[in-house]
Amino acid sequence: MNVDHVQTVNVNATSVTSVTSVAITTTTGNLVVLGGSINRSTSTDTLSVSDSKTNTWTQNPSSPVNVGGASPLAQVCQFYSSLTSGGSGHTFSLTSGIGGRDLQLFVSEFVGPVSSGVQDQSSGNSDTSTKTPTSGATPNRNQAQEILVAHFSADEGTNLQSISPGAAAFKIPSNGSISSNSVACPGAVEYQITSLEGTDAGTFVNGASAPCATVIGTYKTPLPPIPTDDFHKFPRPVLRDVRGGFYP
Amino acid sequence: MSVLIDHQAVNVATGSQDLGPVNLPDGLSTLTIRIARCTTPTPTIWPDVATSISVGLFVSVDNGANWIASGSLTSTGGIVVRLGVESPETVMDVSPLPVGNGRQVKATVAVQNGPLVSNVTVEAT
Numbered sequence: 001m002n003v004d005h006v007q008t009v010n011v012n013a014t015s016v017t018s019v020t021s022v023a024i025t026t027t028t029g030n031l032v033v034l035g036g037s038i039n040r041s042t043s044t045d046t047l048s049v050s051d052s053k054t055n056t057w058t059q060n061p062s063s064p065v066n067v068g069g070a071s072p073l074a075q076v077c078q079f080y081s082s083l084t085s086g087g088s089g090h091t092f093s094l095t096s097g098i099g100g101r102d103l104q105l106f107v108s109e110f111v112g113p114v115s116s117g118v119q120d121q122s123s124g125n126s127d128t129s130t131k132t133p134t135s136g137a138t139p140n141r142n143q144a145q146e147i148l149v150a151h152f153s154a155d156e157g158t159n160l161q162s163i164s165p166g167a168a169a170f171k172i173p174s175n176g177s178i179s180s181n182s183v184a185c186p187g188a189v190e191y192q193i194t195s196l197e198g199t200d201a202g203t204f205v206n207g208a209s210a211p212c213a214t215v216i217g218t219y220k221t222p223l224p225p226i227p228t229d230d231f232h233k234f235p236r237p238v239l240r241d242v243r244g245g246f247y248p
Numbered sequence: 249m250s251v252l253i254d255h256q257a258v259n260v261a262t263g264s265q266d267l268g269p270v271n272l273p274d275g276l277s278t279l280t281i282r283i284a285r286c287t288t289p290t291p292t293i294w295p296d297v298a299t300s301i302s303v304g305l306f307v308s309v310d311n312g313a314n315w316i317a318s319g320s321l322t323s324t325g326g327i328v329v330r331l332g333v334e335s336p337e338t339v340m341d342v343s344p345l346p347v348g349n350g351r352q353v354k355a356t357v358a359v360q361n362g363p364l365v366s367n368v369t370v371e372a373t
Binding site for chain 2: 009010011012013014015016017018019020021022023040089091099100102156157174175178184
């Protein structure tokens, strides 16, 4: 089965209660991961997400991540859904429970997730001042073939100058980063399609230090089929008899 | 950057007001909308925290026959302090935009518990 990133869109705004993305065309069964950020709110502010086709959204268990105590300079959260309803005109919304805040939303669609029990491992971490925000390592994944998605958000008062993935295997997609605070929250999303077992950390590299909150989630894809005809995949043993001849 | 709607006055009791449509230059992929907010020097602009707005951006790639939702926000009035200073505007960036040539863009401002007195600027980059 093909496993890949399909598209990413973003919307960010200042002094708002909610934002909604541009309408895109999605596919039923695909995985959509939403990364939401809010700055300079309170640690009790609850971010919620929804979409125009009323799919069910689940929050990454390591999210939200706050940096800066009771009045976080940055808060990042991650939600996911295996779409039971996709199609054209699909929009995604992020809402602050308090309002009057700066919000940022990344919407990323992936083809090829498992149909149920898609979320595997997660991790979240905050850094009070860093150029290399990291989620910290997840526990060992329960399978090798997965989609890894990480988000981070920095304090809105900072200009990160540039953002790149912290590990070569990760990729920031088009529309997947906002490095300056020209509008709202600087931050980014990165992803990796992996077939290697292990633990994972979402790490970014910025051009300037800032308080950052980072979270990663790993999402299962179908296991490759087990070969049913191994006989022909390996060389047959060559048996020599005591007389120096060969068995057929 | 191209300024599509430049500080157009909005004065809505309770209801909605459309801005545009205007032409969206080819090749641009980000829309920015700026809505003037209440500050101490501008007390008549959107002063009431009970006045809420919902602003939607729409792009057409077929000369206005169909409009594609291209980002929206909700917000309430009153003075908001951002980064230690009163915020003079609510700003929203959205990208990417529907692709095509000869596109048009319009904005709709819906108001509850009006009146809303403000001005709106729409830019594309």
